Amino acid sequence: MMRFLDMGGYYPWVWPSYAVTFVVMGLNVYWAKRLLTRAQRTALRRLQMQEES
């Protein structure tokens, strides 16, 4: 296991590369969901305002 984590001595570059990539992927999922939720909420509010007026 330690040999795997050590990556032949290249661990300071290999693991941060994977970390950066998966942080980018996680943020993409989070941002996309947030954007959709906000767009849905805005559309819903507009619909409710239309009904009230």
Added chain:
Amino acid sequence: MAWTWFHRLASPPYLYRTARRLTPWFAWPAALLILAGLIGGLWLAPPDYQQGDAYRIMYVHAPSAWLSLMVYTIMAVAGGIGLIWRMKAAHALAAAAAPIGASFTLATLVTGSLWGKPMWGTYWQWDPRLTSELLLFFLYLGYMGLRAAFEDLQRADRVSAVLAVVGVINVPIIHYSVVWWNSLHQGPSVMYLGKPTMPPSMLVPLLMMFLGFTLFFAAVLMVRLRAEVLIRERRAHWVEEEIGA
């Protein structure tokens, strides 16, 4: 008949529903392929005879770089379609794709830097491949900045589409930079005419990661696309049917 699907996709409600239906079909295969690619690339593939285990950065760097180029090309094509046929759906697609492309371009630059340090002895060189990739990142930022600068969405769509179309000239420059000029960056090893230069034990996980990243992009794009469609169509009656319940 062959173009019917294309015309149907121009319809916002159809596009919204299609994007919603397609999301899990992209997301789950993406997750499985990336997981399999990780096991293959980090565990099963042997160390490289020259680079040792440092070459394993390739399994995240190369698919990120592929996305950075592919996404920009998609934006340029969508932007062109939006400009020529005045198709709102095409502009929505380009706008939805841009942040994903920008983030993977940044990932390409950072992982490339991290790979460069142990291999070249430096995090950065003003090398043709690196410089043109950095330029691509600025093109993405320019595209998003330009969109944010206009309050009128239609104007933002048109102006940013022009930048996407003009900027696409950088895509072949990035791809062929390692062939056209002397570059520290290694030459193409997979996506090149002829045989790949790596054994199947290294190549198969890489191809899995390429496909996994591409499907991941498609899944995220579908979610963002629905948001972009809603932003453009918030006064339409079909929106009430979709989210009014």
